[in-house]
Amino acid sequence: MFHVKQSRCPHILLINPWITDFAAYNLWARPLGLLEIGGMLRDAGFQVTLIDCVDAENFGNGKGYRGKIGPYGTGKLRRTPVAKPPILAHIPRKFCRYGISPGEFRTHLASIPKPDLILVTSIMTYWYPGVRETIEILKDHFPKTPVWLGGIYATLIPRHAQEVGRPDRVIEGPFARKHLEEITDLLGSPPPARLETTGLPFWEGYKTHHFLCVRTSHGCPFQCPYCASHLLFPGFSEEPVQSLARDIVRLHDLYGIRDFAFFDDALLVNASSRLLPLLENLRGKGLRLRFHTPNGIHIRLITRKIADRLKDAGFVTLRLSLETVSPERMRRLGSKVTLAEFDRALDCLVRAGFSREDIKVYLLAGLPGQSYSEIEASVAAVLARGVRPSLAEYSPIPWTPLWNEAVKASPYPLATEPLTHNNILLPCGGDEITKERLDTLKQRIRAAFASSFPEDGAVKPELPPQEEPDEGHPREKPADVGEPGYIAFAEDTE
Numbered sequence: 001m002f003h004v005k006q007s008r009c010p011h012i013l014l015i016n017p018w019i020t021d022f023a024a025y026n027l028w029a030r031p032l033g034l035l036e037i038g039g040m041l042r043d044a045g046f047q048v049t050l051i052d053c054v055d056a057e058n059f060g061n062g063k064g065y066r067g068k069i070g071p072y073g074t075g076k077l078r079r080t081p082v083a084k085p086p087i088l089a090h091i092p093r094k095f096c097r098y099g100i101s102p103g104e105f106r107t108h109l110a111s112i113p114k115p116d117l118i119l120v121t122s123i124m125t126y127w128y129p130g131v132r133e134t135i136e137i138l139k140d141h142f143p144k145t146p147v148w149l150g151g152i153y154a155t156l157i158p159r160h161a162q163e164v165g166r167p168d169r170v171i172e173g174p175f176a177r178k179h180l181e182e183i184t185d186l187l188g189s190p191p192p193a194r195l196e197t198t199g200l201p202f203w204e205g206y207k208t209h210h211f212l213c214v215r216t217s218h219g220c221p222f223q224c225p226y227c228a229s230h231l232l233f234p235g236f237s238e239e240p241v242q243s244l245a246r247d248i249v250r251l252h253d254l255y256g257i258r259d260f261a262f263f264d265d266a267l268l269v270n271a272s273s274r275l276l277p278l279l280e281n282l283r284g285k286g287l288r289l290r291f292h293t294p295n296g297i298h299i300r301l302i303t304r305k306i307a308d309r310l311k312d313a314g315f316v317t318l319r320l321s322l323e324t325v326s327p328e329r330m331r332r333l334g335s336k337v338t339l340a341e342f343d344r345a346l347d348c349l350v351r352a353g354f355s356r357e358d359i360k361v362y363l364l365a366g367l368p369g370q371s372y373s374e375i376e377a378s379v380a381a382v383l384a385r386g387v388r389p390s391l392a393e394y395s396p397i398p399w400t401p402l403w404n405e406a407v408k409a410s411p412y413p414l415a416t417e418p419l420t421h422n423n424i425l426l427p428c429g430g431d432e433i434t435k436e437r438l439d440t441l442k443q444r445i446r447a448a449f450a451s452s453f454p455e456d457g458a459v460k461p462e463l464p465p466q467e468e469p470d471e472g473h474p475r476e477k478p479a480d481v482g483e484p485g486y487i488a489f490a491e492d493t494e
């Protein structure tokens with residue numbers, strides 16, 4: 001266990017529940033929101049302990065888990081097959097718990113001082129079984145300690161989170177100063193003798209680091225109909241460049257990490273006043289940093305200058321959000337990009353020195369009403385440009401503009417069972433967008449990249465035959481319905 005203080009100050013335990021899913025891969029994933037909260041609490045003087053149940057490497061029953069670490073710090077997660085929830089029984093894949101076992105979790109809990117408050121985070125709505133199980137164990141182990149649940153699942157479907165997770169309290173939205181004040185009211189002020197405050201997220205909660213995550217902004221000025229960003233953080237707020245640069249340098253110095261993944265929803269928005277000055281500030285410090293954008297970036301905002309600066313600063317993993325090449329679909333998704341702008345952006349990136357194989361292009365698959373031919377045409381258009389398409393299977397998200405359409409299009413009980421939001425189910429694909437058909441396209445993509453490109457004559461390395469890890473999203477898986485109904489259709493509540 002990792003504590004920042006040994007004094008008698010109030011002790012707060014942070015929990016990132018394990019994931020339950022058909023597939024999960026550590027694509028620079030850390031519970032950044034929870035770590036930010038941990039940083040605020042540590043700086044306020046509280047004793048903080050983190051248990052990230054996804055991270056078997058740090059908590060592996062004494063044996064640890066050393067999965068193969070991939071390029072730039074990504075890696076496999078330890079997985080244990082578990083019983084499939086009945087509603088997912090027809091999916092011909094193993095359903096797994098990714099992370100530590102309930103037994104290991106209990107062992108860790110037994111080794112830490114009793115917490116005065118437990119804060120549990122949550123990410124994907126369809127990962128709620130891990131949230132429920134960890135809270136059950138926490139309540140069993142520390143029956144008198146209040147458990148607060150926050151994060152993305154808790155914000156999107158708080159009633160379900162309350163009824164199924166059974167925390168003492170569900171907190172929606174971003175963690176704010178008022179929550180810090182409530183915690184101080186509840187637990188009392190920490191003792192005045194404090195460690196130096198750092199303003200950094202609670203990264204010291206991990207023993208080992210292979211990468212770090214940062215975000216330069218909160219929220220997104222766009223409102224794509226499939227995305228929940230504007231619901232999770234209304235508005236758009238930007239971090240000051242000076243403190244961002246200082247934090248990245250300090251994190252690099254503290255942990256010797258070169259790989260940083262941006263968690264922004266809109267990294268390139270206002271680039272001239274945020275990202276570019278940040279990169280300029282870091283330039284010349286000789287840190288040899290590498291940057292990654294697992295969330296797609298906005299194609300229209302890529303200029304010659306931005307492409308040059310990205311290359312110069314050490315961006316190696318670039319994901320572009322094209323979504324589709326259908327003009328009608330582009331319009332319905334907010335007219336954020338045209339094919340001409342895509343060509344221009346690729347030209348800028350290639351001129352800046354990015355090789356075409358550095359660039360992956362997110363295409364949405366399985367939107368309500370979407371045809372296979374639309375996805376096929378999009379894949380073909382991207383392949384024709386020598387860059388790699390990456391199919392992002394649509395996950396329906398409550399309260400987003402596309403939600404009602406998704407509920408109508410899906411045979412699954414999206415509105416009552418969040419397990420059915422899993423993109424692996426292709427919940428709105430119907431007979432048109434099936435796993436088999438998408439596999440055909442994925443094979444086509446692999447085949448295209450197993451040979452050389454005529455444009456630059458470079459021979460591309462052959463990809464392994466297995467499925468690629470489940471990736472990010474463009475900007476950014478039926479039986480009984482056992483759970484209590486948790487959400488009314490948006491139209492019923494307006």
Ligand code: B12
Nearest residue numbers: 029033121124125150151171174175227228294393472473
């Ligand atoms: C980074 C990111 C990724 C990363 C890593 C995600 C991960 N596994 O950790 C990558 C790129 C790999 C990814 C992939 C996908 N993602 Co994603 N991702 C995000 C993103 C941008 C940030 C998520 C995150 O970790 N945030 C960490 C921080 C930033 O958390 P935070 O919620 O802001 O924390 C604040 C509050 O919630 C609160 N809080 C948090 N915890 C707690 C606890 C307490 C007690 C309290 C009081 C408060 C509190 O305070 C925090 C600070 O203010 C979100 C969008 C967003 N804006 O949040 C989408 C998002 C979570 N992703 C989404 C989707 C759909 C996907 C994909 C399915 C896309 C696809 N089709 O391929 C895949 C799934 C891959 C997988 N199996 O993991 C959806 C969620 C869907 C759902 N049904 O829940 C989101 C919301 C985006 C969207 N489209 O709207 N994603």
